[in-house]
Amino acid sequence: MSLPKQVRLVEVGPRDGLQNEQQPISVTDKVRLVNDLSAAGLSYIEVGSFVSPKWVPQMAGSAEVFAQIQRKAGVTYAALTPNMKGLEAAIEAGVKEVAVFGAASEAFSQKNINCSIAESLARFAPLMEAAREHDIRVRGYVSCVLGCPYEGEVAPAKVAEVARELYAMGCYEVSLGDTIGTGTPGKTRTLFDTVAREVPRERLAGHFHDTYGQALANIYASLLEGIAVFDSSVAGLGGCPYAKGASGNVASEDVLYMFSGLDIATGIDLDSLIGAGQRISQLLGRANGSRVARARQAG
Ligand code: HMG
Ligand code: MG
Numbered sequence: 001m002s003l004p005k006q007v008r009l010v011e012v013g014p015r016d017g018l019q020n021e022q023q024p025i026s027v028t029d030k031v032r033l034v035n036d037l038s039a040a041g042l043s044y045i046e047v048g049s050f051v052s053p054k055w056v057p058q059m060a061g062s063a064e065v066f067a068q069i070q071r072k073a074g075v076t077y078a079a080l081t082p083n084m085k086g087l088e089a090a091i092e093a094g095v096k097e098v099a100v101f102g103a104a105s106e107a108f109s110q111k112n113i114n115c116s117i118a119e120s121l122a123r124f125a126p127l128m129e130a131a132r133e134h135d136i137r138v139r140g141y142v143s144c145v146l147g148c149p150y151e152g153e154v155a156p157a158k159v160a161e162v163a164r165e166l167y168a169m170g171c172y173e174v175s176l177g178d179t180i181g182t183g184t185p186g187k188t189r190t191l192f193d194t195v196a197r198e199v200p201r202e203r204l205a206g207h208f209h210d211t212y213g214q215a216l217a218n219i220y221a222s223l224l225e226g227i228a229v230f231d232s233s234v235a236g237l238g239g240c241p242y243a244k245g246a247s248g249n250v251a252s253e254d255v256l257y258m259f260s261g262l263d264i265a266t267g268i269d270l271d272s273l274i275g276a277g278q279r280i281s282q283l284l285g286r287a288n289g290s291r292v293a294r295a296r297q298a299g
Helices: 013-020 027-039 062-068 084-092 106-113 117-133 156-168 185-195 215-224 252-261 270-284 291-298
Strands: 008-011 044-049 076-080 097-103 137-143 173-178 204-208 229-232
Touching: 008 252, 013 027, 013 044, 027 044, 027 062, 027 270, 044 062, 062 076, 076 084, 084 097, 084 117, 097 106, 097 117, 097 156, 106 117, 117 137, 117 156, 137 156, 156 173, 156 185, 173 185, 173 229, 185 204, 185 215, 204 215, 215 252, 229 252, 252 270, 252 291, 270 291
Parallel strands: 008 044, 008 229, 044 076, 076 097, 097 137, 137 173, 173 204, 204 229
Antiparallel strands: none
């Protein structure tokens, strides 16, 4: 099968990455990160979340971050919104694109958003309606698509069912999240093959955490399934507060390097992206999670 010629990267570092950092990060530093990412050529940046600060304190300053970023033309600045309250706060902050997030595992749904899968979908319905009225595009996430920290194996058919619901209620794209990074390439292909029977491939995205070091291989497997949108995180920042031990998303720099080796265009400048990753890693006092960045720094 031929690979896509062009791929879109969804940068989730400022949200998925920073939501899991223990130390507080100032609004100024978050704004700097977002501006660095847009300067590197990222055209889609998930900036923050409008969730309960009791659940995820790290995302508490998201409205201020949105108020202070330099908005570059052609760049989508998005936020997570779990319910109407989140959407209202996002609208107030001038956000034009949001994401709802559900799960393919009941236990994870309870731990992450304090409700069942069915309840979460019911909660999203009025949000979708209000978003439509405000001309706000909504992306959908399904978590635990290749395994759950509480339930173990997750059936691809269950993922397909939740993805279909999100798509049917108006999510223009559904991103499948390997929240704990246990997936492998064969399972990834089976997953997309199954879900694509319910949601068109061009409306699906891959979101791989790299806990088991499988993320790049899983992205390649997804490309073979005709998937052309991937979520990644600069410097491999992050994890999930409700999936203990889960490491960050696959590093954007590493994904970009692989794509350039496959002649797949993204419009992103690798050196600038490495610079952005180095800056935030130093600020957080952590090792840069991108292998490519580490190699370039050493070289
Ligand atoms: P709940 O406690 O069931 O909510 O939480 P509630 O409606 O009963 O409200 C309780 C309190 O929260 C009230 O405040 C509400 O006002 C407040 P109080 O009266 O007690 O002071 N509240 C809010 N505050 C701010 N923003 C809001 C909001 N909603 C209610 N939007 C809720 C339910 C969904 C709010 C909570 O569970 C929550 O915020 N969860 C967020 C979890 C989260 O952000 N997880 C990480 C992101 S998902 C992820 O990382 C996976 C992904 O990357 C894909 C993958 O890797 O798989 C996307
Ligand atoms: Mg994630």
